[in-house]
Amino acid sequence: MHSSTKTLAHPWSISEQSALIQIMWISAFAAATALGARVEIPHQPVPFTLQTMMVLLAGAFLGPRNGAMSQLLYLGAGSIGLPVFAGGAIGFARILGPTGGYLIAFPIAAALVGFLISQRRSLLWTALSMAAGLVVIFLFGAAQLSLYVKDFPTAMSSGFLLFSWWDLLKLGAASMIYHEVAKRWPRVG
Numbered sequence: 001m002h003s004s005t006k007t008l009a010h011p012w013s014i015s016e017q018s019a020l021i022q023i024m025w026i027s028a029f030a031a032a033t034a035l036g037a038r039v040e041i042p043h044q045p046v047p048f049t050l051q052t053m054m055v056l057l058a059g060a061f062l063g064p065r066n067g068a069m070s071q072l073l074y075l076g077a078g079s080i081g082l083p084v085f086a087g088g089a090i091g092f093a094r095i096l097g098p099t100g101g102y103l104i105a106f107p108i109a110a111a112l113v114g115f116l117i118s119q120r121r122s123l124l125w126t127a128l129s130m131a132a133g134l135v136v137i138f139l140f141g142a143a144q145l146s147l148y149v150k151d152f153p154t155a156m157s158s159g160f161l162l163f164s165w166w167d168l169l170k171l172g173a174a175s176m177i178y179h180e181v182a183k184r185w186p187r188v189g
Contacts, residue, residue, distance in 0.1 A: 022066055029058035029070035030077065033106070034084035049086050052137055053170040055106045056130045059113030060178040061185075067110035075103060101144025102137055109133035121182070127175040134167055 036050035059067035078084045079092040085103070095103050116129035146152040 025062055026066050026070045026073060029054065029062060029067070030073040033058065033071065033074045034077070034082075037084060037086045040086050048166050050170065051086065051106070052102075052109075052134060052167060053174050055110050055137065056113055056133050056171070056174040057178060059110035059133060060117050060126065060130070060174070060182070062110070062114060063118060064111040064114035067114040068107040071106035071110045075106065078103075098145050098148040099141065102141035104144070105137040105140035108140070109136045112136055117178070123175060123179045126179050126182075127171060130171050130174055130178075134171060138167075 033051055033054040036052075036054040039050040040048065055067075055071060058070045061067070062070060074084060075095065078094060081091060085094050086099070094100060110133070113129050113133040116132060117126055119125070142152070142156050146156075
């Protein structure tokens with residue numbers, strides 16, 4: 001009777017899940033990241049999207065391993081020709097292009113967020129963990145962008161600082177979403 005009570009209290013406990021359910025959640029967050037790429041405000045050299053919000057949520061809900069796997073699946077889908085990147089872009093060349101550093105950082109950021117959130121459960125810690133994930137994304141992104149604009153300060157201002165206001169909104173939303181849902185289901189995959 002104790003095990004059924006535990007199942008009801010924690011229906012998404014990773015230790016009780018089958019590999020198939022984990023694959024479902026990994027795929028769902030990869031798809032959510034692709035949908036986040038479709039919510040786009042065009043801007044050069046890097047558009048405003050909801051991708052980073054989905055990366056943060058993937059790490060938070062899926063944990064470090066599965067969060068990273070969801071983003072690797074997302075990158076793999078785009079690399080083989082599915083139109084999942086911002087603007088419907090496809091192919092491995094996108095990862096090697098000016099905005100590829102952001103994409104490359106997605107699995108790393110998801111893993112970092114997942115790891116940090118597993119250490120504590122407060123709203124402040126969630127926000128700080130997600131902020132660390134955003135910093136990773138923007139540092140990788142600005143570093144690769146600087147190879148194309150040939151100037152790291154310009155890359156930082158057009159590929160990092162410009163996004164501050166937009167990403168503060170996404171950070172706040174992602175933190176609140178996770179904090180509220182995690183009261184019932186801290187990990188889903």
